[in-house]
Amino acid sequence: MKKNLLLMMLILLLGMLAACAPDREEVTEPADGEKPEASEEPKPEKLVIWEDLEKSKDWLPAALASFEEEHGIKVEFKELNMADKIRDQLRLDGPSGNAPDVVTLPHDQIGQVVTEGLIQEITVDDTVLKTYSESSITAQMYDGKLFGLPKATETPVLIYNKALMPEAPKTMDELYTFSKDFTKGENYGFLALWDNFYFAHGAIAGMGGYVFNETADGLDREDIGLNNEGAVEGAEYIQKWYAEGLFPKGIIGETGGAAMDGLFNEGKVAAVMNGPWAFQGMKDAGIDIGIAPMPTLPNGEPVKTFMGVKGWHVTEFTENPYWATKLIEHLSNDENSKARFTAVSEIPANVALVDDPIISDNEGAKAVAVQSQSAVPMPNIPEMGEVWGPMASALQTLATGKAEAQDALDEAVKSIQTNIETNHPAK
Incomplete structure (x- = not known):
């Protein structure tokens, strides 16, 4: 009897607690694959x-x-x-x-x-x-x-004079061989502003270098790959074109772009590495141009141009x-x-x-x-502003034969790191 009475009191107590509980809205889960609609803000005029x-x-x-x-x-x-x-x-x-x-x-x-x-x-x-x-x-x-x-x-591409180069080469090795045969006097097989990091990046990155390492959280300014093994190989490849006289001395520095454009528009250069902003000026100069993606590098990788x-x-x-x-x-x-x-x-x-x-x-x-x-x-973090100057200095020393690739790039990276620490304090 006592047991029955206790059981009835327990049931009554649970019922009272349920009655006192706050009301809850029934939650309906969206069907699989469906997403709740985003709330639209009022339409502006x-x-x-x-x-x-x-x-x-x-x-x-x-x-x-x-x-x-x-x-x-x-x-x-x-x-x-x-x-x-x-x-x-x-x-x-x-x-x-x-x-x-x-x-x-x-x-x-x-x-x-x-x-x-x-x-x-x-x-x-x-x-x-x-x-x-x-x-x-x-x-x-x-x-x-x-x-x-x-x-x-x-992004830069290969632009060629069809009168001098009927078809675009598929590899940089082919372009190198062509240039060795074609380059005589004031005539050049291929020209690129490789003392300018914007253009030189294509060879350096294609060989395995990088500016800032890409992570799941974005670019890591602490991880600079401009003097790693691949970057050095890319810099040595660039230096070869200057050392063998395939690039004229006059296309180094701030006046290099104008000098290169002038030679191409005069019909003295078979091919150049340049961007779409150059197309119309070449056509206006009367050059029948062909345009193609950059040939692949000697390691079989594409030229990884800046975009x-x-x-x-x-x-x-x-x-x-x-x-x-x-x-x-x-x-x-x-x-x-x-x-x-x-x-x-x-x-x-x-x-x-x-x-x-x-x-x-x-x-x-x-x-x-x-x-x-x-x-x-191109890296879009503010620290990228500290890269251009040191890399230009390094590339110009390579173009003029005043330094070895590893030494020049080590010095550039050291300057970049110092500038970042000075001008962009860590948060």
Whole structure:
């Protein structure tokens, strides 16, 4: 009897506790493969973007009109010099409340402007990321976070005079043999500004060197690979072309680019390593040019040129980050990227366009697109500013035969490390 009474009291107590418990909403788990929808912020009446000078005609108004038609948001644009004016003006207009929602910048400025709080991280679906080449997306990242979407890429390629070199060589060994036979007097088989680290990086990285090691968290400024075994092999390969007289002494230093362009446009050089910015000037000089990806190095690896990526970015000052992100997705989609290429001849990073006739039938665009697949985005962390000077000094001592590769690169890396420690204190 007592046992029954105790059992009844226990049941009654549990019932009272359940009655006193707070109400809980029933949680429904999403079905496998489904993601909860992102909450959309209210639609603004308008958005504002800053595009590069003389890069909006014949494509941007139509792209903005289609965005307004789809989303009901008007977009205004303004043109400013992308290399420096956009960044400098954003520093002024951001704090004063006059900043745009979207800007375009070269990717090597990303680390700096993120550190200054000028642009913000963006979030997009994987389906959007797959629109672009992996390297171009890597260029838009800093500290493992995405800060933009790519709109155009550029990288050096092989440009040759068809009257002197009917077909592009497939390997640097072939190009070397050609140059040994062709180089006489003022005529040269192949020229490259390999005393300039922007161009020399292709050989150094292709042999195994690197600027900053790439980690899951971004670039490691403490791990510099510019004097490792591969970098030394690349530097020795570069030095060989100078030591054997295949490059003239006049293309070393600040005037080297103008000297190289002059020789090529005079018909005295069969091939050069240069970027898409040089195409039109060569054509205007009356040279029938061919354009191809860089030949493979003696080790069978590609020349890993530096790649520059221009991108669209959401500013830190916008009140509409969701819609600003939707706008840059729209501007850089396949349709609008194709229209932009037609208008301004800057090669898009969209993988679907590589095989599009508008790219594949354009020799220069195709060469840049193919070369970009093995290119390395220029490091976009602020510490990269400490690399150019020491590496230029090292390469010029190699070009003039004043130092051995290992010694020159050891000295360069030592200077780079000292400059980073002095000018970029660890956080």
